[in-house]
Amino acid sequence: MRSFLPIEGMAIRWQSQLEILDQRELPLREDWIRIDSPADMVVAIKELAIRGAPLIGVGAALALAQEAQQNFDTLRLSSMAQDLRQARPTAVNLMNAMDRLLTTLASGADQQTFLNAAFSIYREDIELCEQIAAHGANLLAGKSRLLTHCNTGSLATAGVGTALGIIRAAHKKLPCHIYVDETRPLLQGARLTAYELHKDGIPATLICDNMAASLMRAGEIQAILVGADRIARNGDFANKTGTYSLAVLAQYHNIPFIVAAPRTTLDLACPDGAAIPIEERRAAEIHGVDSGSYRLRWSPAIPVYNPAFDVTPADLVSALVLDTGVYTREDLLSGRLSQIR
Ligand code: MRU
Numbered sequence: 001m002r003s004f005l006p007i008e009g010m011a012i013r014w015q016s017q018l019e020i021l022d023q024r025e026l027p028l029r030e031d032w033i034r035i036d037s038p039a040d041m042v043v044a045i046k047e048l049a050i051r052g053a054p055l056i057g058v059g060a061a062l063a064l065a066q067e068a069q070q071n072f073d074t075l076r077l078s079s080m081a082q083d084l085r086q087a088r089p090t091a092v093n094l095m096n097a098m099d100r101l102l103t104t105l106a107s108g109a110d111q112q113t114f115l116n117a118a119f120s121i122y123r124e125d126i127e128l129c130e131q132i133a134a135h136g137a138n139l140l141a142g143k144s145r146l147l148t149h150c151n152t153g154s155l156a157t158a159g160v161g162t163a164l165g166i167i168r169a170a171h172k173k174l175p176c177h178i179y180v181d182e183t184r185p186l187l188q189g190a191r192l193t194a195y196e197l198h199k200d201g202i203p204a205t206l207i208c209d210n211m212a213a214s215l216m217r218a219g220e221i222q223a224i225l226v227g228a229d230r231i232a233r234n235g236d237f238a239n240k241t242g243t244y245s246l247a248v249l250a251q252y253h254n255i256p257f258i259v260a261a262p263r264t265t266l267d268l269a270c271p272d273g274a275a276i277p278i279e280e281r282r283a284a285e286i287h288g289v290d291s292g293s294y295r296l297r298w299s300p301a302i303p304v305y306n307p308a309f310d311v312t313p314a315d316l317v318s319a320l321v322l323d324t325g326v327y328t329r330e331d332l333l334s335g336r337l338s339q340i341r
Contacts, residue, residue, distance in 0.1 A: 004065075004119040010154035010196075011050065012059055018066045020050045020059060023155060024292025027195040038063045038080035045087035045094070048186065048291070052156020053229045053265055054129075057097030058122050060084040064101055065118035072111040078102055089277045090238050090309045091229040092267040097121050122158050128262035129159030131323035136166030136225070136260055137173060139319060139326055143222040143256070144170075147179040147212060150240035151192035152227035152260065162260040163225035164196060166321065171202050178204040179215060183240060185285040185306065209242050216253040224250050228261040235314030235332030236273030237261075241307055247316035256318040263322055268338055273311035281306045 007014040011021045013032070022031040024047065033049060035041050041063035044050045050059045063084065068077055085098035104117040140146075146167060150156075153164030160168050170176055178197055183189035190206055197204040207215065215221055224246055231237040237259060250257035270276060283304035284290035288297035314332040321327075327336055 053091035057093035061121040126159035133165035133169040137169035
């Protein structure tokens with residue numbers, strides 16, 4: 001059997017065994033968790049030990065590949081793919097990856113063909129990130145004081161990242177300074193983006209989410225870059241909660257608002273943002289901190305509103321950077337996304 005190993009990403013690796021970096025513990029601990037079965041991957045995705053729209057699709061595909069190497073039982077693999085597909089509801093990369101592998105199984109593929117399909121989801125994601133980074137860095141030309149939200153880097157993809165991949169490529173051309181939204185409630189900005197930027201030596205300043213507006217007013221932000229979890233046919237998109245308010249602020253302050261994603265984040269069957277399913281998460285994440293080994297409660301037990309994502313309408317997007325190229329607001333509003341194959 002042809003070997004595709006080793007896989008050595010920042011957040012996923014496979015030498016003799018599939019493992020993920022437990023993102024709940026970053027940046028204080030770098031704990032690698034063994035993934036022995038697709039069921040282990042379902043739990044890891046639900047609990048955000050592995051996260052980020054592209055990476056959960058890649059992780060699910062590799063968990064199925066590991067299972068298929070040990071036991072190529074198509075009915076069992078199809079049922080496991082269905083369980084993985086449902087592990088989180090918003091990021092469509094997971095559904096796209098699982099549907100691709102379900103189609104491969106349904107076509108009567110043999111073990112090697114199935115493994116090729118699963119590993120190509122991993123390899124493609126690395127390529128797509130590179131293409132996004134190249135397109136986006138050209139778009140940014142001359143803009144160096146940037147703001148980003150959540151984590152869109154090598155902890156969220158198999159490669160250099162989407163929005164953070166653009167930032168990395170732009171910084172190579174012109175030194176940048178990155179303002180990092182902490183990204184309440186789970187602090188993907190403060191814990192994960194700060195970790196990646198610090199490792200890369202890219203200058204960065206951490207802010208609380210509610211400080212972005214005054215920085216924009218002060219003229220400190222030249223462009224805002226975010227990722228996406230699902231992009232509807234009309235260009236509306238879901239991303240980490242707090243993205244929509246940044247887009248509104250960007251329009252008021254006349255700052256370019258740039259969205260970056262691979263084509264695996266497109267859901268062309270979804271007509272608009274209103275049709276995107278939004279994940280609601282546990283109250284404990286808002287009543288205090290409740291993730292991995294971090295536990296602190298500061299609020300009484302009043303009801304909580306905790307959508308993990310919000311939807312930004314296409315008319316607030318200055319540019320959408322896909323691996324296929326750059327799409328302007330006008331492109332989105334005139335339906336150009338529906339032409340992407
Ligand atoms: O809940 P998370 O941490 O999985 O949310 C991640 C995001 O919202 C990212 O911005 C998005 O997946 C794009 S990552 C390239």
